[in-house]
Amino acid sequence: MGFDLTGKIVAKFDTIQRSATFKTREFVVETNEDINGRTITNYVKFQTVQDRTSIMDRFNVGDGVKVHFNIKGSKWEKNGQINYITNLDAWRIEQMSMSNSGSQIDTPPAFSPDPDSQHSIADDLPF
Helix, strand or coil, rough: EEEEEEEEEEEECCCEEECEEEEEEEEEEEEEEECEEEEEEEEEEEEEHHHHHHHHHHHHCCCCHHHEEEEEEEEEECCEEEEEEEEEEEEEEEEEECCCCCEEEECCCCCCHHHHHHHHHHHHHCC
16 A cells, blocks of 8 residues: 655655665655644655665755655564664656745646657558
8 A cells, every 4th residue: 555745855864775686765754734823843754765766866955856655564573672663765756846836846848749640650561
């Protein structure tokens, strides 16, 4: 099950090589929520793993984003002590333009092929 959260990037960190075959990169998104006239600010730390660590290269601190993520939990035991770890694994990040009236996703223009090239595409069909 996937989740998403919209906010502003307030921190991004370097990629860390955790083992020979595993790397992570963390970043923090600030969100604001109005509850009964009070603005509540939350700072949510996400991680990207493996080939997704490069996703953050195209974003800067201060950018508005929509983060798509999964919640992952694991159990960790050492010296008879049990710990539980929860990670928010980001798998997609979209640029957002933040405004007072809300946020909007910045999407690239829709693909529209050159009308002249469509004719040649149709001629290449085997049926």
